[in-house]
Amino acid sequence: MQILTAEMLEKSVDWQALMDGLIAGHKMPKAHIGDTLLEQGGRKFLARSAWIEGLGACTKAVTIYPDNSQQKPALPSVQGHLIMFDEATGAPLALLDGPAETRLKTAADSALGSALLSRQDAELLLMVGAGNMAGPLIEAHLAARPSLQKVLIWNRTEKRAAQLAADIKRLTGIDAEAISELDEAIPEADIICSATMSEKPVIKGALLSKGTHLDLVGAYTPTMREVDNKALARARLFADSFDTTLDHIGEYKIPLQRGAIQRSDVLADFYGLVDGAKGRLDDDDITLFKNGGGAHLDLMIAHHFANQ
Template structure:
């Protein structure tokens, strides 16, 4: 049996080209050849932290070719240990023989594929002339989201807000040599109404994006709030926007969609499209410059397997 390849975070960080990864994920959504069962979502007690943790199992298959399953834990209080909230691994398989081809560090893989999916959605939903972005959140996803969005829209100005201002400063320092200016801010309100794109990746249980601050033509990218009791955007944001999602399978997993659906603020049939429909051309994206769009990402195992294929092929090519 061939040895099992180990692909670590460093390799993923050094070998990601967002334009390539976005195209790979776009192709997989458009072709829709992968078999993806509904993911397992299990909340379990974490009494030492006085907060539940979550275990996610996300399998996918390309019959007789490749397969894989991502095993992820989400521990919201990990900042106390100076660790990202998301931890995990990806088991990459030969779908014909069932053998393990690679073990891929899932922390970076998840961050990269999530950011790429958001940027893919933005390519359909944000204005083509969008040039400014507000990043809400300073976790592991934030830098990836900024870079991914900048790969599909020519950003000139980026602003970063986090509950810890020093973390926002640190992100700006890391990205100070990019082609855009990047500035930390102390309140969301000071910039939310001025930017073209708002990307949010937090574990907030109360809305941070308030519809009263939004204007026509903006695009809102909701990436965090992965549980039913979490929300990044309020009812007014949802009610005044055209809503798009990555997949219809996860509508009841995040409070950003589940709560408005439950209260009648949003009806399922009002959701405009998912990434399968956008990438295949079955449905269109932004209709005009005044449209206010919201994209809610809950994550899809198709993205994981597509990214695993991408990094495995890069690893093999670099080691020939």
């Protein structure tokens, strides 16, 4: 059985190859997925499993301990592993570092959403949030849209945004800048990637310019949202997976329950888009993509790393 550490996974990331792996996986039979989430005192244990005929099965199990940052020395808040099993024999094939695989899967997920839905001439990327996922997300978006010329970064703590901007400029050479006024930047952006922990919308739909692509990553619980109903009303709506977003994540779950949108308004997920469903119809469309994740995506990414 292969053991793939975080260093091994992150040493030479090929974003296009990861996107190609996701496309190939969505051309296979639809995945069977199942999640288990246990909570105790603000701490969580999450196990996500998937089985794809012809590709195999996997389970990713992680602990989420937000208070680990207060330990001395500080510990990661998310820890765990993914194990992949052979389709033919059921034998364990590979053990992957869970947080590293998750970062790469999540960013590749958003990159593919952008490749399928954003304008090909997009030049300005606005990153909302400067947490651990922001760096990989920016790098993945730059790979998906080489036309991008500048990155703006907003974070509630501006110091973190400034540090990330400096890191991105050093690593990629692209013009990156921290900003203090989010509302002023939203109309300028061709692509907006949001990865916050907010339970109240931080992006106002009324401020969006025609042609903008929204990539929403942060909300992952039934109570979390990053955009308001105005953004949903103005946009063509998509998701990586109907099964992991519509009934489980507040971004769609709340407006669906309250009648702000209808189920038919969410036009396609990756299975549909890869199969030829219409995404962006013209350059004036606002497209909104909800990155909700799912163990089937983890399996596709793990398969790529185990076989490269």
